[in-house]
Amino acid sequence: MLLIKLLLRNAFRHRLRTALTILGISIAILAFGLLRTVVSAWYSGVEASSASRLVTRNAISLVFMLPSSYRDKIRQIEGVKTVSWGNWFGGIYIDEKNFFPNFAVDPKTYLELYPEYLLSPDEKTAFLHDRKGCMVGRLTARKYGWKPGDTVTLKGTIFPGNWDFVVSGIYRGRDKGTDESQFFFHWEYLNEAMKKTAPQRAEQIGFFILGIKNPDQAAEVAGAIDRSFKNSISETITETEKAFQMGFVSMTEAIVIAIQLVSFVVIVIIMAVVANTMAMAARERTNEYVVFKTLGFGSHHLAGLIFGESFVITLTGCAIGILATFPAAKAFGDAMSTFLPVFFVSPRTVYLDVLASVIVATCAAIIPAVRVVHIGIAEGLRKVA
Amino acid sequence: MPPPPPIVRIRDVSKSYQRGSQTLPVLQHIDLDIAEGAFLALMGPSGSGKTTLLNLIAGIDKADSGSITVGSRDIMTLSETDLAAWRSTSVGFIFQFYNLIPVLNARENVELPLLLTGLSRKERREHAELALQVVNLADRMDHYPSELSGGQQQRVAIARAVVTDPLMLVADEPTGDLDRISAKDILDLISRLNAELGKTIIMVTHDPRAAERAHSIRNLDKGILNNAPD
Ligand SMILES: Nc1ncnc2c1ncn2[C@@H]1O[C@H](COP(=O)(O)OP(=O)(O)OP(=O)(O)O)[C@@H](O)[C@H]1O
Ligand SMILES: [Mg+2]
Numbered sequence: 001m002l003l004i005k006l007l008l009r010n011a012f013r014h015r016l017r018t019a020l021t022i023l024g025i026s027i028a029i030l031a032f033g034l035l036r037t038v039v040s041a042w043y044s045g046v047e048a049s050s051a052s053r054l055v056t057r058n059a060i061s062l063v064f065m066l067p068s069s070y071r072d073k074i075r076q077i078e079g080v081k082t083v084s085w086g087n088w089f090g091g092i093y094i095d096e097k098n099f100f101p102n103f104a105v106d107p108k109t110y111l112e113l114y115p116e117y118l119l120s121p122d123e124k125t126a127f128l129h130d131r132k133g134c135m136v137g138r139l140t141a142r143k144y145g146w147k148p149g150d151t152v153t154l155k156g157t158i159f160p161g162n163w164d165f166v167v168s169g170i171y172r173g174r175d176k177g178t179d180e181s182q183f184f185f186h187w188e189y190l191n192e193a194m195k196k197t198a199p200q201r202a203e204q205i206g207f208f209i210l211g212i213k214n215p216d217q218a219a220e221v222a223g224a225i226d227r228s229f230k231n232s233i234s235e236t237i238t239e240t241e242k243a244f245q246m247g248f249v250s251m252t253e254a255i256v257i258a259i260q261l262v263s264f265v266v267i268v269i270i271m272a273v274v275a276n277t278m279a280m281a282a283r284e285r286t287n288e289y290v291v292f293k294t295l296g297f298g299s300h301h302l303a304g305l306i307f308g309e310s311f312v313i314t315l316t317g318c319a320i321g322i323l324a325t326f327p328a329a330k331a332f333g334d335a336m337s338t339f340l341p342v343f344f345v346s347p348r349t350v351y352l353d354v355l356a357s358v359i360v361a362t363c364a365a366i367i368p369a370v371r372v373v374h375i376g377i378a379e380g381l382r383k384v385a
Numbered sequence: 386m387p388p389p390p391p392i393v394r395i396r397d398v399s400k401s402y403q404r405g406s407q408t409l410p411v412l413q414h415i416d417l418d419i420a421e422g423a424f425l426a427l428m429g430p431s432g433s434g435k436t437t438l439l440n441l442i443a444g445i446d447k448a449d450s451g452s453i454t455v456g457s458r459d460i461m462t463l464s465e466t467d468l469a470a471w472r473s474t475s476v477g478f479i480f481q482f483y484n485l486i487p488v489l490n491a492r493e494n495v496e497l498p499l500l501l502t503g504l505s506r507k508e509r510r511e512h513a514e515l516a517l518q519v520v521n522l523a524d525r526m527d528h529y530p531s532e533l534s535g536g537q538q539q540r541v542a543i544a545r546a547v548v549t550d551p552l553m554l555v556a557d558e559p560t561g562d563l564d565r566i567s568a569k570d571i572l573d574l575i576s577r578l579n580a581e582l583g584k585t586i587i588m589v590t591h592d593p594r595a596a597e598r599a600h601s602i603r604n605l606d607k608g609i610l611n612n613a614p615d
Pocket of ligand 1: 379
């Protein structure tokens with residue numbers, strides 16, 4: 001008890017130095033937490049994707065389409081349970097900077113495959129029955145103030161013209177990692193318009209999403225699909241949704257790795273700062289530690305005092321840093337919601353904060369503790385006089 | 386009546402320091418007996434080895450050869466850990482510069498050595514307060530070292546030295562940093578501990594006035610122990 005009191009008083013003995021060290025740790029933990037959050041936001045598409053869903057696309061590139069007739073052929077392949085499909089629409093709401101992903105999909109099968117998009121039963125019915133209906137994620141709806149029943153016009157880029165939609169429902173994500181920024185409407189609505197205006201572009205599908213019976217057979221099912229379109233006009237690539245999402249992320253992987261690297265560098269720097277503070281503190285108090293030894297206190301007591309002080313300082317900084325991370329991440333996430341729609345501080349990031357702090361506190365205390373434990377009492381006392 | 390067996394028994398103790406290729410003898414073939422309840426002053430010129438000898442007796446330094454028995458323990462054969470445990474119960478330390486912990490108040494400083502005993506918190510507190518009463522500082526219990534005069538700090542240090550009721554007190558120039566009046570106070574106190582509580586006291590000093598208070602004086606010169614010159 002008295003020793004805990006002592007190490008607490010020791011920690012705050014040099015007020016300014018301790019305050020500056022704690023400030024440094026909080027900023028480092030804040031930076032570390034934000035950078036980790038950016039990284040997990042980057043991977044959120046991968047995290048949210050399911051291993052039991054497959055994506056089939058044109059083998060040449062995503063911008064090339066597949067004929068809608070593939071639908072029936074895929075349905076017949078062993079192991080496939082549900083087939084849904086869609087096109088990237090690429091519509092713009094008023095201005096190009098108002099970006100959100102928008103897709104033409106087959107609503108019934110799509111909602112079957114994506115139970116994580118939560119709609120009320122009324123909204124779901126409305127969406128399924130209105131050919132001009134659309135379903136919008138909560139984030140995007142809030143951003144533009146859309147409510148069910150509103151008419152929304154998107155300007156087509158890939159499919160020219162102004163397209164009117166009626167907001168049938170606003171979905172929520174079932175999980176924290178679910179993307180709530182997307183916009184879905186009826187593929188049939190797009191297809192019929194194409195039939196009238198550009199028949200050669202009708203009956204074209206950008207990607208198929210498949211539900212399979214057994215996730216363990218994903219590789220076999222994907223292989224069977226791609227084999228059945230071998231040597232046809234459009235060959236296919238089928239992979240799990242996770243692999244598909246990963247394909248997008250890996251294009252930017254170098255940036256992510258750089259961010260991760262920076263987050264660790266921040267921790268190493270703060271480790272040096274705390275180690276310096278602890279070394280200075282222990283050096284100033286060598287005499288007191290020698291007196292402890294003289295009185296009969298053992299190495300574990302001295303190491304306990306030094307490690308304890310290091311932990312008090314580091315964990316105080318860590319706590320402040322974590323508390324600051326939440327509002328900072330919220331502000332950052334709101335500002336960046338267009339690019340990183342899923343932006344939240346995960347429990348894992350908080351664990352990593354604490355883990356990093358524990359490592360920093362330990363490393364910073366090791367050298368001073370070893371020095372103090374090894375100093376001889378007679379020599380130590382002689383230095384004072 | 387036969388004399389009581391000595392509490393400290395030193396036989397043929399030598400110690401030297403190595404400076405590069407040079408061997409510097411600090412203590413040479415020391416023999417010394419100290420009786421229980423004695424008050425011994427160690428004198429001698431600077432560098433003669435007084436502190437070194439005191440440190441050996443108190444178990445905070447190691448001799449090169451010879452034997453040192455304190456109570457019934459041969460302290461030269463104890464391990465570091467056993468020696469530390471032995472010190473915590475057997476030796477009370479009084480230093481020239483008091484060596485109090487500045488962030489602990491007087492009572493907490495005195496309580497410190499009791500953390501190594503099995504006493505409860507309440508008992509520790511009571512013992513510490515009692516020790517502070519003995520040194521006449523009961524009214525300064527909550528004061529921090531920086532709020533006390535040198536003499537008062539030394540009294541707190543003496544309370545810390547006696548609180549575990551050790552076999553002996555070792556003091557290295559306990560008045561070396563004090564003015565005459567404070568020094569007299571401290572010497573009165575040390576004499577009282579010897580006379581009234583029967584504490585064995587070994588005190589290194591330069592000050593003849595301090596040495597006067599002791600019952601016997603031994604002189605160290607260049608590492609060799611002589612009887613006191615009268
Ligand atoms: N670690 C060391 N290395 C080398 N020489 C040392 C060491 N410690 C002490 N000495 C030497 O040992 C000798 C005795 O030192 P000691 O401190 O015992 O003297 P002292 O009698 O207490 O002197 P003073 O009255 O000045 O305190 C001195 O010559 C000192 O220089
Ligand atoms: Mg000395």
